[in-house]
Amino acid sequence: MRNFLLFFLIFCFENLIAQNTVPKPYGVLPSARQLQWHELDMYVILHFTPTTFENKEWGYGDADPRIFNPDRFDAGQIVRAVKAGGFKGLIMVAKHHDGFCLWPTSTTDYNISKSNWREGKGDMVKEFQEACKANGIKFGVYCSPWDRNNPAYGTNAYVQTYRNQLKELYSRYGDLFMSWHDGANGGDGYYGGARESRKIDRTVYYGWDTTWAMTRKLQPKANIFSDIGLDIRWVGNERGEAAPTSWATFTPMPREGKTTVGPGDVRDELSPEGTRNGKFWIPAECDVPLRKGWFYHPEEDSTVKTPDKLFDLYLKSVGRGASLDIGVAPDTHGLLHENDVASLAAFGRKLEKAFSVDLAKNATIRASNIRGANEKLYGVKALTDNNRVSYWATDDQITTPELVFEWKSPQNFDLIRLRENIALGQRIEEIQLEAWIDGQWKNIATVTSIGACRLVKLDKPVMTARLRLKVIKCPVAVVLSEVGVFMSE
Numbered sequence: 001m002r003n004f005l006l007f008f009l010i011f012c013f014e015n016l017i018a019q020n021t022v023p024k025p026y027g028v029l030p031s032a033r034q035l036q037w038h039e040l041d042m043y044v045i046l047h048f049t050p051t052t053f054e055n056k057e058w059g060y061g062d063a064d065p066r067i068f069n070p071d072r073f074d075a076g077q078i079v080r081a082v083k084a085g086g087f088k089g090l091i092m093v094a095k096h097h098d099g100f101c102l103w104p105t106s107t108t109d110y111n112i113s114k115s116n117w118r119e120g121k122g123d124m125v126k127e128f129q130e131a132c133k134a135n136g137i138k139f140g141v142y143c144s145p146w147d148r149n150n151p152a153y154g155t156n157a158y159v160q161t162y163r164n165q166l167k168e169l170y171s172r173y174g175d176l177f178m179s180w181h182d183g184a185n186g187g188d189g190y191y192g193g194a195r196e197s198r199k200i201d202r203t204v205y206y207g208w209d210t211t212w213a214m215t216r217k218l219q220p221k222a223n224i225f226s227d228i229g230l231d232i233r234w235v236g237n238e239r240g241e242a243a244p245t246s247w248a249t250f251t252p253m254p255r256e257g258k259t260t261v262g263p264g265d266v267r268d269e270l271s272p273e274g275t276r277n278g279k280f281w282i283p284a285e286c287d288v289p290l291r292k293g294w295f296y297h298p299e300e301d302s303t304v305k306t307p308d309k310l311f312d313l314y315l316k317s318v319g320r321g322a323s324l325d326i327g328v329a330p331d332t333h334g335l336l337h338e339n340d341v342a343s344l345a346a347f348g349r350k351l352e353k354a355f356s357v358d359l360a361k362n363a364t365i366r367a368s369n370i371r372g373a374n375e376k377l378y379g380v381k382a383l384t385d386n387n388r389v390s391y392w393a394t395d396d397q398i399t400t401p402e403l404v405f406e407w408k409s410p411q412n413f414d415l416i417r418l419r420e421n422i423a424l425g426q427r428i429e430e431i432q433l434e435a436w437i438d439g440q441w442k443n444i445a446t447v448t449s450i451g452a453c454r455l456v457k458l459d460k461p462v463m464t465a466r467l468r469l470k471v472i473k474c475p476v477a478v479v480l481s482e483v484g485v486f487m488s489e
Helices: 002-021 033-040 050-054 074-083 124-134 156-172 208-218 300-301 306-314 339-356 380-384
Strands: 044-045 089-095 138-142 178-180 186-187 194-197 225-226 232-234 283-291 322-326 365-369 400-420 430-437 438-446 454-473 479-486
Touching: 002 339, 033 225, 033 322, 044 138, 074 124, 074 322, 074 339, 089 124, 124 156, 138 156, 156 208, 283 306, 300 322, 306 322, 306 339, 306 454, 365 380, 380 479, 438 454
Parallel strands: 044 089, 044 322, 089 138, 138 178, 178 225, 225 232, 232 283, 283 322
Antiparallel strands: 186 194, 365 400, 400 454, 400 479, 430 438, 430 454
């Protein structure tokens, strides 16, 4: 009993010290759901509707539902290929702009029950959700707000229909990690046979505040993606790249001539970089199709992005604190083409190899400052313990510290990974990396905006026994959770 009491008192004392010395948060902070999203790094978005069978990129809304009949459909084959690529989530396009719903919905007759697939008794959203669960992949949905088939589109009646579709998706398919939305709204369509163009004011028509309040209620763990953000913002392009300086904080600004900000009316040119000290924590998603287009087209079988290209996109998205969202598209059989499967698998192997050996773990690490001289709570061991929560930190007045990594013999590397503990905000604005070469320190890279992940790919490998990291600019105490050193090739 006496030993237990002593242990308890020591535990309480250490926790009291920790609470009194924890660095103060800086700026706006991520929510719990956003922190979980940051852990994913990469996921895919899947397009598969009657549009696939028409060999079109966008469906008009007039396709006969009976043409949707993938004869060899296998959700498991698709999800396993995604997992082999290192992706941790799948967003299913449950309804694209053509209005065709891939689940048996009560909101419209234009749905999968009217197809010949599974004799009209199938639920493709359910099959993907179950395949994701079986393979340890997070599941999300996209239900297009624009509906080129629905005769009521453009009226208040359709808005309620759209919300009812979301309610079905939110209530039938387990916990979702993402509710994905885009800005494609209004234009020409079938609209129940009217075959006309319909325009809406997308800033007010859908009543997004009401719609997304429903998301929060029914799917509290789901991040909401749109160009305006809420949780995750569109990066502003479909190249899969964030800006070299990329902030997770963002202040959406209205387009020229607009006074308010709404979905589809955000200045997208500001999205790749975000906003330093922005009003909201809204990190970027970088979306790009694996092929030339978002839907499968047989003539594009040779356009599948190579593993090297995917790795380059990884560096320019995940490596800049954003996420990488790759568009995958089944063929008319309901499978991923062999070219897609092969590229994803090779990319997964390339990723695994690139980060398989962390040379920093074998280095002696010296810091110019450790917060409160407390090695246990804030020491350099946290930099190589594979834990994003633990961190090395400096005293409040020390904002330009240095770290030196030293090996017993020269090491060859070309990739450095830096991570801040973003639960305390995105703090560091600039870091310089130097290598000891020919008896002197030589600059090998200068980078900005560290955040959740910063990958520094050197132009060529460096051979050295000493690496120095110098924080050049940071407004507050430094909080780094990882420094990893790798040979990627």
